[in-house]
Amino acid sequence: MQFGPVPLHEAEGTVLAHSTSAGSRRLKKGHVLGAADIDLLDQAGIMEVIVARLEPGDVGENEAASILARAFTGAHIRAANASTGRVNLHATRAGLFRAEPKLVDALNAIDPAITFACLADRTAVTADEMVATIKIIPLAVPGASLEQAQSAVAAPDLAVVMPFRAVRAGLIATELPTLKTSVMDKTRDLLAVRLAPSGSSLVREVRLPHDAGAVAPAIAEMVGDLDLVFVFGASAVTDSDDVIPAAIRQAGGTVERVGMPVDPGNLMVLGAVDDVTVIGAPGCARSPRENGFDWVLARVLAGEPPSSREIGRMGVGGLLKEIPSRPQPRQATPERTRQALEVGIVLLAAGKASRMGDGAGHKLLAEFDGEPLIRRMARTALGSSAKTAVVVTGHRAADIAACLSGLDLDLVENRDYGSGMASSLKAGLAALGNDISGALVLLGDMPALGSKHLDALIAAFIAHEGRAIIRACDGERRGNPVILPRAALSEAMTLSGDVGARALIESGAWPVIDVEIGPAARLDVDTPEAVRLAGGITETGPAASVLGLAKETGHRQ
Structure with a gap:
């Protein structure tokens, strides 16, 4: 591709590099200049334009982006239309976005003109949310580079969305005199909101004394017919033998992890009883702000409960503490939304x-x-x-x-x-x-x-x-x-x-x-x-002779 300024009389058939106004008409970047365009620019007094002249084998930006979009095979992700060399990719289902860094790096190493940017691996997404974008930087790319990128973008593990499964969940909340009932009510309501994007529902809640002997039977009962159990303690977990982890073991389960290197979210407990995940929620999960609990919940709903080792590797990027200079958007209740x-x-x-x-x-x-x-x-x-x-x-x-x-x-x-x-x-x-x-x-x-x-x-x-x-x-x-x-x-x-x-x-x-x-x-x-x-009377005309009939005309936007 040849790029640069050319005299207007030599510009026919080239690709306009920058949007340019010609009288009342505006020619956009990427527009292929025809004879009529040349006349308009000439009448506007423009004698020189900056253009790209494609060489044999070059592929224009929109065509190249469309080719890569068609080659993309990521599950539960759809491609939008190409425009200005860009195609955005959107989730078709709510779920956990997965990307393989090595494959993404390999794609981006083919040619700086071809780029693929996406969300971080294991990001929770909603249906229709943009998860990645393919962008062709110049106005055209060499066909050889595009062919290599086609193979790379077709890798099925490059980027996918793992759909959330809809679960029936139970909530066990422990009580202490210092914990207000209104706080427990808000906790329950917020948990229901967090579950909603996956189609999940909170179907049972019990409130018990803050004692392992009371909590363990409730866990054992819920795992019998529910898919997921949450335990919100009235007091924070301070030890691996504290109330919540002890109750999981007494119910016949195992504790995978106590604590996580994510702040807020340090005091989370993850365990299971009879293959049913039990999450001991940290106190920060009573807030709508993003915290480690959200990370673990997203993986569980996607069918990927994290191991202790995986939780231990969440420290990089795990500082989520809210500060004025970096607010974290969070889910809102339906009423607030x-x-x-x-x-x-x-x-x-x-x-x-x-x-x-x-x-x-x-x-x-x-x-x-x-x-x-x-x-x-x-x-x-x-x-x-x-x-x-x-x-x-x-x-x-x-x-x-x-x-x-x-x-x-x-x-x-x-x-x-x-x-x-x-x-x-x-x-x-x-x-x-x-x-x-x-x-x-x-x-x-x-x-x-x-x-x-x-x-x-x-x-x-x-x-x-x-x-x-x-x-x-x-x-x-x-x-x-x-x-x-x-x-x-x-x-x-x-x-x-x-x-x-x-x-x-x-x-x-x-x-x-x-x-x-x-x-x-x-x-x-x-x-x-x-x-x-359509049943109307024109401003100056007689009454309509045909009423109630709808004429379908071409849509306009």
């Missing part, structure tokens, strides 16, 4: 509706059941569980605003609406502010949508912890609306032209979750005929 993940709605109503023609008026001012469509859409937004809603106006802004009079939402006028959808999307996102976790992008011309449809999308967004793009669909056909996670909003603010959320979806940077809402996901009204078929 629901409160924290707030969604704002951006209702797009700025376009010229040019497909309506000259005689039918604006599609958003068409009436459905005696109400302007834009007001109907706004009420749909306000009837959902979203925290706030913003309407972006542009063409006929005053008329749109008049239709929305009295509704509790914010209006933002986009005077640059003629440049395309991206400018309206950015105006709406900016108006939402920084206190939302996701933005639901709602088109103004989808009369079949109801608040319940938006709530279904928002529920999916919360269920996936605000980390995924949520997209409405009708069976296998993709549609609208979509919810963009906060992590994608900065990228959305760089869009230009007539580009919407589809560009972010196709980038492959975030997992995409499709939510079935039926035909409402694909019914939009771009033309007078579509308005009538």
